[in-house]
Every structure is written in C-alpha cells, then in structure tokens.
Amino acid sequence: MNTTLPPPTAAWRWIALVLASLAMFGNYYAYDALNPVVDLLREQQGLDYGQIGQLSSAYNVAALLVLLAGGYVIDRFGARRAIVVFAAVCVIAAVVTAAAQNYSSLLAGRFLLGLGAEPLIVAVTAVLAKWFKGKELSFAFGLNLSISRLGSASTDWSTSFASPLYSNWHDPLWLATGVMSAGLGAAVLYFLMEKRAEGRFDLGEAVQTDKLELKNLYRFSASYWYIVALCVVFYSTVFPFRYFAIDYFQQAHGLSREGAGILSSLLPFAAIVATPIFGLWVDRVGRRSLFMAAGSLVILPLFLAVTYLPPGPIVDLVVPWVGSGEIPLTLLLSVLLLGGVFSLIPAVMWPSVAYIVDERRLGSAYALMTFCQQIGWLIVPLVIGWLNDRYLAGPENTAGYAPGMWVYTALSSLGLFFAWKLWRAETGPGAHGLESIRTRSA
Numbered sequence: 001m002n003t004t005l006p007p008p009t010a011a012w013r014w015i016a017l018v019l020a021s022l023a024m025f026g027n028y029y030a031y032d033a034l035n036p037v038v039d040l041l042r043e044q045q046g047l048d049y050g051q052i053g054q055l056s057s058a059y060n061v062a063a064l065l066v067l068l069a070g071g072y073v074i075d076r077f078g079a080r081r082a083i084v085v086f087a088a089v090c091v092i093a094a095v096v097t098a099a100a101q102n103y104s105s106l107l108a109g110r111f112l113l114g115l116g117a118e119p120l121i122v123a124v125t126a127v128l129a130k131w132f133k134g135k136e137l138s139f140a141f142g143l144n145l146s147i148s149r150l151g152s153a154s155t156d157w158s159t160s161f162a163s164p165l166y167s168n169w170h171d172p173l174w175l176a177t178g179v180m181s182a183g184l185g186a187a188v189l190y191f192l193m194e195k196r197a198e199g200r201f202d203l204g205e206a207v208q209t210d211k212l213e214l215k216n217l218y219r220f221s222a223s224y225w226y227i228v229a230l231c232v233v234f235y236s237t238v239f240p241f242r243y244f245a246i247d248y249f250q251q252a253h254g255l256s257r258e259g260a261g262i263l264s265s266l267l268p269f270a271a272i273v274a275t276p277i278f279g280l281w282v283d284r285v286g287r288r289s290l291f292m293a294a295g296s297l298v299i300l301p302l303f304l305a306v307t308y309l310p311p312g313p314i315v316d317l318v319v320p321w322v323g324s325g326e327i328p329l330t331l332l333l334s335v336l337l338l339g340g341v342f343s344l345i346p347a348v349m350w351p352s353v354a355y356i357v358d359e360r361r362l363g364s365a366y367a368l369m370t371f372c373q374q375i376g377w378l379i380v381p382l383v384i385g386w387l388n389d390r391y392l393a394g395p396e397n398t399a400g401y402a403p404g405m406w407v408y409t410a411l412s413s414l415g416l417f418f419a420w421k422l423w424r425a426e427t428g429p430g431a432h433g434l435e436s437i438r439t440r441s442a
C-alpha cells in the first residue's frame, strides 16, 4: 500500500461503481434471456419441460464447480483482470447459446454462462469492497444489486420493446449477446480506469474474496444454518418460478408474451425500488428474524392463489417507454406481493450473516451460503420441468401446472419453518442481536 497517495475521490469511486454495475447489468440480462423464449424453445426446437429445466440447472452445475476455485483465481490474478476475463466468458456463453442449433449446444452455452457469471459476481463484490471500504459500502452494494435487477427487468421488457425479435428464439438471445458485450465493454473500461487510478490514489491492500472452506463447518452457530436453509429454499423457489414464469403466464393464464413479460418484470422491478427501503427500515428497527418470518408467511399462499383463485377483473398495465399488457388482477396482486418478498428477504438475509459470524470467517460463511443456494436452485427446475411433463401441462391442460405450484408452496412452508426457528433462536439465550441491533436511530 502506498500511503503517500491520497484516497480515491468520490467521482472516481462512483465511476468504478457504474462500470462494475454495467457489467452486472449484462450478466443478469444474459442469465434471464432464456425466460421469455421458453415457449419458442418448446415449439420451434421441440424441447420438453424437462430439458428446459436442465438448461437452468446446467448453469448451477458450472457455478458449483467454479465457486470452489473462483475466489482463489480472483485473488491470484486480481479483481480487475478477473472481471474482464469472466465477462468475456459470459459473452462467449451468450454467443454459444444464441447460435445453438441443437439441445447439446444450448446446454453447453448455459454451462459456460455459469462458469462466467457467478465468479463475475464475486469479482464485482471484491471491486466494490476495494473502492468503498470505510465509505458508503452497503449503499454501493445496494445500488449495484438494483442495477443488476434492472438487467433482469429489461430482459422481461424486451418482449415489448423488441417484440419483432420474438418470431424465433435465436434473435432475442443475440440481443442478450449484444447487451452482455456492452457489459464486457464496461468491464474493459473499468480495467483501464483502475490502471490509471493506481498511480494517483491509494486503493488499499488487495481485498480477499469470499472463499469456500469446507473445514470447521461445525463452528457456525445454529442461527447461521437457519439463515442458510432459508436462503436455499427461498432462492430455489423464486429463481425457478421466475425462470418458468413468462411461459406459465402465457400457457396457463392466456397472457400475451408482452403482458407476461411485463407481469414477470414486476418481480425484479419491485425489488429495485423496495430493497433499499427495507434495508433502511430494518437498520432502524432491528427485528431481522421477524422480518424474514413475515416475508416467508406472505409468500406461502401466493402460488396457490395464482393457481386456484378466479382471475378477477383485467387491468391494463402500462410501463412507460416499454409497453402495456392486459393482466388479471389476481395475478397482478400476487406477483406484486412476491416482488415485495423478493425485496424484503434478500435485503435482510444477506446482511444478517455479518451479525452472527465472526468477521474473520465472514468470507467463507458467504461462500458456503452461495454454494448451498446453488444446490437447491439446481434441483428445483429439474423437478418442476419433470412435473410439467409428467402431468402434461399446457394450454389445454392448465391443471398440469398445479403440481409445480405445490412444490413452490411446500418450499415456502419450509422457509417459514426455518425463519420461525431462527426467530426462536434469536429471541432466546445466545441470541446474536438480529432482533435488537439497530444501526440507525429510530
């Protein structure tokens, strides 16, 4: 560390944040690009739901492999090289997926995306820590996640603003390749700006990235494991639901692709707006495990509501500059509530780990949590795909989607159980302060 140099100015810090977040925008866009073409992959490529599920899981298999080594690669080569390399892997993955002529190439594309996208997230986290440590780090992380989620929402909106592309499944994926290439451009610009900053500012020691250490697992407390369990069931409900959602809204509820895209976009879009608000609120009042239990309770009936409740009146939902869609009120309210939970639980859950794990072990605690998250998120799309095929789900047999919705409901009840166990642990002796610690005055 060169202590004769000044710390980076705010302008340099915010430029670093914008460039790293644009790489993440591309990452999330490319990941979600498959969601709006599920029906086209079935019709034009002849895939069944089981194969669609496998395309989702191929990403997680790769992510599990690379999470074991990714942290070490980033520490060895430095975060600024790593974000360029991993963003380039994402672009190659997007090209392979868009150009695929058969199922195996599609699988290879999604596997490659898992190799690039998850370590890119780790590298961007290390970059933000480098620039914002001791400054507005939580705010910078929050903003970065919001821009990433805007990438997800934009993929859904592409069903409206790029509707002519949806005559075949390749063209929307080429658009995703273009967006991810712009993300790579931002990563290269970041690399160049950090090189320039090096001689001018003191950027501190290289930040150690989160690494998976499988030894000493028993030393984490019960509260940590309840949060990990909640994380697994929460993300293996929400991410697979999002993956199949546009197709589900089209086939089971008769929505147009544009309407289904707009409805699905409410999930990440609600999270952009509400995540920082929930973050601030919980900092003021504490009660973190209660908030997680409340979120788990709200999500519980939603999948059965969209399956069994009458659709209600039709609402014409307009998203300025994007388009509009006609959406039944029941679906709209259910997805809005799901969006609220998708904002609340991540906003509370990830920071809570910092209160219950020793600072020196925080990196491996997060790496382990992400590893477990990937396992659940790998399995559930396979189950949903298999169930949809097994029960012949389709527009002529909308009841065939119900078993999948029961799986999400079962996972949500497990989530409520783990949140309740956490709340019990945190309101008894040996609590870590999840309920009581307030970091801002109420």
Ligand SMILES: C[C@H](NC(=O)[C@@H](N)CCCCN)C(=O)O
Pocket: 027, 028, 031, 032, 121, 145, 235, 346, 370, 373
């Ligand atoms: C913060 C959290 N991120 C993750 O769970 C990542 N491991 C994977 C995100 C992949 C999204 N395409 C989140 O997004 O809530």
